[in-house]
Structures are given as C-alpha cells and as structure tokens.
Amino acid sequence: MVDAALAQVGKNLNEAMRILGDGQMEPDAGTESRRFSRTSIPGPLQGDGQDVTTILHLVHHLIHEEEDEEDGSDKASQPIQNVGEQGHMALLGHSLAAYISVLDRERLRKLTTRILSDTTLWLCRIFRYDNGSAYFHEDDRDGLVKVCRLAINARYEEYTTEGYAVLSSRQPVIYQSASCRPGLGQHLCNQLGLPLSSLCTVPCNTIFGSQHQMDVALLDKLIKEDTDAGKLPLLLIANAGTPEAGHTDKLSRLKELCDQHGIWLHVEGVNLATLALAQVTSAVMGATRSDSMTLTPGRWLGLPAVTAVTLYRHEDPALSLAAGLTSSQPVEKLRALPLWLSLQYLGHNGIVQKIRHAAALSQHLLLKLKSLTCIRTSDGLEKQISLVEALKMVEDEQNSPVVLFKFSQESNAGGSGGSVDGLCVGEKEVLDTFNRWMGEQLAQLVPASGVDVVELEDEGTCVRFSPLLTAAVLGTQQEDVDEVVQKLLELVPMMSATMNLRQDFREETHRHAPSLTYIEELSWPGLGAVRYESQAEGADESRRKQEQKKINDALLTKLQELDTDIFFSTDPEFVTEENCIFVGMVTDDVDVSELVDTISTLGRDIEESGRLLENMTERVRKGILEAELQLQKANEEKLLEEGMLRQLPVVGSVLNWFSPVESSIKGRTFNLAAGSLDSTDVTYSTKVQAGRTSLQDIPTLSAKRLSGQRLFRRPGAGSDSMSETSSIGPADESSGVESFTMSPNIHPSMSMSQPETAEHAEAYVRPAGLLGNPEQVEAEEERQPEGQEEDLSGR
Secondary structure, eight states: OOOHHHHHHHHHHHHHHIIIIIOOOOHHHHHHHTTOOTTTSOSSOOSSOOOHHHHHHHHHHHHTHHHHHSTTOOGGGSOOOOOHHHHHHHHHHHHHHHHHTTSOHHHHHHHHHHHHHHHHHHHHHHTTOTTOEEEEESSTTHHHHHHHHHHHHHHOTTHHHHGGGGGGTSOEEEEEETTSOTTHHHHHHHHHTOOGGGEEEEOBOSSSSOTTSBOHHHHHHHHHHHHHTTOEEEEEEEEBSOTTTOOBOOHHHHHHHHHHHTOEEEEEOGGGGGGGSSSOOHHHHGGGGSSEEEEOHHHHHTOTTOOEEEEEOOSOHHHHHHHTSSOSOHHHHGGGHHHHHHHHHHHHHHHHHHHHHHHHHHHHHHHHHHTSTTEEEETTTEEEESSEEEOOOOTTOTTOSOEEEEEOOOOOOOSSSOOGGGGTTTHHHHHHHHHHHHHHHHHHHOGGGOOEEEEETTTEEEEEEOHHHHHHHHTOOHHHHHHHHHHHHHHHHHHHHHHHHHHHHHHHHHHTTTTEEEEOOTTOOSSEEEEEOOOOOSOOHHHHHHHHHHHHHHHHHHHHTSSOSOOEEOOOTTOOOOSOEEEOOOOTTBOHHHHHHHHHHHHHHHHHHHHHHHHHHHHHHHHHHHHHHHHHHHHHHHHHHHOSGGGSHHHHHHHHHHSOOOOOOOOEEEETTTTEEEESHHHHHOSSOTTOOOGGGSOOOOEEOOTTOOTTBOTTTSTTOOOSOOBOSOOOGGGTOOOOBOOSEEOTTOOOOOOSSHHHHHHHOOOTTTTTOHHHHHHHHHHSOTTOOOOOTTO
16 A cells, blocks of 8 residues: 555656646646746745645746747757656655655664665666765765765874874875866865865876876876875876766776775776676776776766765775765665666666667767768878768777767868968867867757767867767767768868868958958858958048948848858957958858959948948038028029019919919929939930939949859859859730840849839840840930830830
C-alpha cells in the first residue's frame, strides 16, 4: 500500500510539470494568468493565501513573461529543456527528499543509509572504481576542496590540533595542468586559506604528444625543486578530458610519479564517462587507479538538478569526517536521492546506452570529416587539411567523446582571387574570425547539435562537438550530425572564396582612393570594410565627419536595397572605426571590381545629390526673395493700370460692370531647380521646358549585368545567369511598337516599372525601326503635332 502523502507528492509533481513544462493550462486559467504582469504582482505578501494551481500558473507566467512581451520574437532560439521521464524522476527526488526529512530520526537514518550505500555501490561499479567512497555535492568543485583538505589532514599529523600553523614549516604545493579549467586552482586556494604561491601550474607538452597534455618530465623536475626548497608536494589535479579540447593526460605515468613522491592524485573530465563502456582506452583506464575523481552524471545523462559525485579512497573514516567528506546528519545524505531514483529508472543498460550514444555521435562526426574529399594527408603523418581539420588525434583515444574541427584555408594562388599569402600579417586572426563565424552559424542553423566555439592557445579558434555534455539535454541524433556536415559543405566554399577575394577587395579599394578607404578589421568575418570619404573642401573636422556619416549611412541603405546576396552591415560593436560599411561573405563568382565600382559610384552620386540639394536650397531662397519683388512690382503695375477706384470693394464691382477691363491673366510658376519665377506661357506653348535643368539629370550608375542575373556576378559564373537580351511581351498594336529590347546597362536600384514621363519613356522605348538612328528619331519628333503626346499605353 502506497503512502497517501507520498502519492500526493507524485501527483502534485506531475501537475506542476504539466503546467510549467508543457505549458498546457485550462482555458479559464489561461485568461486568469494574463492578469499577472510586472506591475500587477504586489511587493508585499497578500493577505489571503493562494491555491497550488494559481501559484503554478504564476510561476509559469514568470518563466514565459519575456516571450509574451516580445512580439514576433523567435521563441525557438532558447527552447525550454525537455527533461523527459528520467528528468522527472530527478525532480521527484527533490520533492521526496523534503518529504522524507520529516520522518522520525531512526527511520530517516535507515533510509538515508540505504540510499547512500546503494548509490555509492552503483557508481563505483559502473565507473570501475573499486572500494571507493562517494561524496555528493552541488558545486562540482567542492569535492576537490574536500579531498584536498583530506590530503592536508593525512600529510600533516598535527593539523587537527595546531591548524594552519603547521603549514608554515612546510608549505603545501598543489599542481595543476595549464589546460585545467580557468579559476579552479584559485578557487581551491581561497577555500583552503592557502596563498596563491602554493599553486603550481605545469605547462603542457610543446614537442612530443598532445599540446594539451601535462608535461610529465617537467612535472617531475618541478616536484624535485619544491622538495629541495623545503616545500611539501601535496596534490596533483589531472585531466581525463580537458575542458576545451577533451584531451587526457598520461594518467598511468602520473600515478607512478605521485606514488613515488606521496602526492594525492585527483582526476576530473568528461572522458571519465567512457569508463562505463565495455571498451575503454588505456589512457582513461588510468583514472581508476587515482586517489579520487569527480563525476558529473547529471550532465552526461541529462538529469536536471542532480549533484556531482566525487569518488575517493581512504582508510581512515575519522579523517574523512574531519575533511567534510562524510556527515553524521541524515538530511545531508538525502542529496543522493534524486540520483538514486534516476539510476534505478535508467538501469545499467540505459546509462551505458546514453554514454555509448554520445560517443557514437562523436565518432560519426569524426568519420564524416575525415571522409571529405578536401581533407588530405601527407605521408600518413602530417595532415594538411583545406576544408576541415580534425584536431582530436591523441594516442589511442579513438572513442573520445570530444571532437574539435576548424576551417583552414588552402594556400593556392590559383583562381581569380588572391592567395592567403597576402594576409600573412593577420592571417591567424582572420582564420580565427572565420572559424568563430562558422561555429556561430552551425550553432544557429543546427541548434540540436550543441556545437560551440572554443579558443585554444596554439590551434586558435575551433568548433567543439561534445555530445556527452549536450546530447542528453538537446536530444542530439545522428541526423543532426549529418546536418552539421551538410551545413559545413555549404559554408566552407563561401568562406574559402571570401578568404581568396579579401586581397582583391583591398587592392580594388586602394585603386579608388581617395574616395574610398580600406579599413583593416581582422575581427570582421567577411570580405572587408570600406569607408567613403567626402571630397568636400574647406569644411572643418566636425562638419566633415558629420557629412561623412551622412553619406555612408545613405550609401549603406542603397547597398542593402540592391538585388544581391551580399550582406552589407554597419559598424559592429567590437570595432573601433566609425562610419564604415562592412561587406559580408561572398561566393567565388562575385566580381570584386564591379562591387567596389558600385560602392564608389553610389557614394559619389549621393555626395553630388547632397551638394545639388544644398545649391538648390540656396537658389530657392534667393528665388523666393526675387519672386516676392516681382509679385510686388506686378501688383503695382496692376494698380496703375486699373486705377484706384477699381480697387474699392463696392465701387470697383459697379465700375467693372459698366466698363469691364480687358486684361490678360498672367500665370506664374516657380521653378525649384532654377529658383526663378517664370510665366506659364512657355509651359502651354511647348511640350518641354527648354533651357531648364531637370531634377532627374542626376548621374546614375549603370551596373553591367545580364537580364535576370544577380548584381556583382561574373557572366557565366553563376547559375542565375541569363541571356544578354530579353523580349518583353507583345506591345499594344495601336502604339505601333511590336517589340523592343532591354539594355543590360541597368541602374542597381532602378526598378523596371513604367517611366513617369514621355521624355523618359523615349529614353528606354523606341520603335524597332528607329533604334540606333538618332536622325530618324529627331525627324520623328519634329513631325509630331505640337502638344500631342506619344501613345505609350502599350509599354
């Protein structure tokens, strides 16, 4: 018979997970939850209590409040973790721990002892750590702090009575690898009250072996130097999977060295999870001989809020109790309850299956990367990789769950673009930028893969795939790995083409100096950055910068409106240059010369348009003053011609009725372009205003492209190239135009819509018999009756 309270705990948890996890609320409850907001939630506690359902709805609203406030936001970008049934068991363990803590002391002691002993036994057998004890802790660094305190108690016999005073006689030394996670050694010294001089960082190999493995020979030398100096080598922190690269130290040799000098060996790392598999590499098997090791089964198995576990071996329980590794308080032993429930739910086969699945994903990706045709090996030893470089090749670690790869540009001078040799000054920085962009794109395009970007000291920026840390949570499958490879095949050719064309872009920009300035920005993942320089003379520095910003902003808007696949951006946050235009990734069929010409021409047109506007403004101002004088003079002439009496309201009307005045009405029109007040006679007598400058005579840019082809593409290079001419539907028979051809010289931002005036229509549409014969065109225009417009209804 199940305890009623225990059954209620499980029921409440299921209801809470249904509301919080699935977000399925009752229809009336959904309306009720809308009244919760940042402003409606009171600060002080309400007088009347709330029921459980209302409180859970409130928590659900607080969780999704930001998503509700941001309309149109991509909610899939940060999905809520789907914990699954095994995750529900872990969450149930936290609820049960609170419930069990209210039992009587004797029953509580028996229950906690059983839970702790079962969990310790299971973990030791799964991860091949015989005769070990377990310490469960929330902070994954806390176990290392406790075993270090245990080592101090074991090596300093008078430490329990004298305290830290005994450390002054022989200063303890803690050794860690240079590849350890940042801040671990500092945290350890702070918790133990040791000076930072007690921390010794051991460099990694520089000649032989992995560059992320601890240098054992150098460690031996450092230990002997510290011993000769009167110090006490206390503890060594080794890695079975470094945080960034996932490399494993030579644990067997380190264990022999520690036994020789009486040093405590502690091992941590993601590769410890592979100890649960049937076949384990010899490098990782060395961890089973260590004095202690820290496991994080919650991340490996996808269990939320599950504690980390430190397995250790020591014969004196009194010292373990003094170090805090064991406790006489039964409630503290309940930390193992969520893991105890989860391990039983998964079973041994389920645990091994999850870890094997993660390792298989890594091997599948590694094989895919190695099978790419662009990956080449030289003499079977040195790998020269032009597309993707697999870095995780250490000793016999073929089952490592961590894979690193990076883009490495092939240095060839072939093709239309320049080679990487032109970027020798900042080649490494540029490659790091491109790899960072590639990793971010993969993480965004395939979020279920869990790939991220890491910075390594020697290799630079790399993309890391560590499924043991992400697969259980994200539900990564083999299809996601295949999608990562597919996206790589799409991204890498673009990156390679952009890398090759960067030098050409720089040279073309220098060719357009001083109107264009090339900006050397190594942290921009793209073709490069350029700035249009204003050619105005005599302006002060502040006004010149203001004018420059105005022109480049307008230029960026024009470029973004063009029919092209190239991405144009303004100044990113991480750059120091101002008023720049950043050109993104391009393909190998892009004509860099045409691209730079377009940027220069558009910038010049914008600058000239701005000057024209300024000149026109000044002319309009003067024209208005002149027009006022002309209108005043016209009024005076009218007064003299008609007489004073005709200006009176009543008398003038009667006088005009008896003796009408025959005076012609003179219309006036104000020409904005010329800034003058003209008569409207010329407008009605001729079809075109002769001798006046049209506002539409601003120089336009003619982009050399084929009909239907994207801008900046070389003819024949892209798949979207079309024929040189294109016929446009049958014209209206009444217009006498059967067909016409479209010129390939088209303004980038000009649409193919109908021209606004007949004059402009004549510039683009001519009857077939008149094309290419200016004399016939002029004769045809002279034969047209005055004021009669050409019928262009069929255009």
